[in-house]
Amino acid sequence: MPRTLLYRVDLTKIEGEGDFPCPSCGNLISPDDESGLNYEIVDIKTDRQGRLRELIIICKKCGSEIHLEGFELLDELEEEIEDTSEEEDI
Numbered sequence: 001m002p003r004t005l006l007y008r009v010d011l012t013k014i015e016g017e018g019d020f021p022c023p024s025c026g027n028l029i030s031p032d033d034e035s036g037l038n039y040e041i042v043d044i045k046t047d048r049q050g051r052l053r054e055l056i057i058i059c060k061k062c063g064s065e066i067h068l069e070g071f072e073l074l075d076e077l078e079e080e081i082e083d084t085s086e087e088e089d090i
């Protein structure tokens, strides 16, 4: 098995509509791109409210595994929720 490269991308540090280049090969990955040609979603992690916490995708150009993080921060920005309790999933 070839070694899979793993990158983490923080959505809160991305400008624009959520597009970002693959950290490895620069292939542009867009959440609006549903063609399945540029990337493939392999796992979706949500919290108890069903909100997106982490998206794990594979870049189809270079095969890197990319963990998209920062969704919870986006939620807080949108809703300005006052609930700050931390939940740990083990």
Ligand SMILES: [Zn+2]
Residues within 6 Å of the ligand: 022, 023, 024, 025, 026, 027, 059, 060, 061, 062, 063, 064
């Ligand atoms: Zn790539």
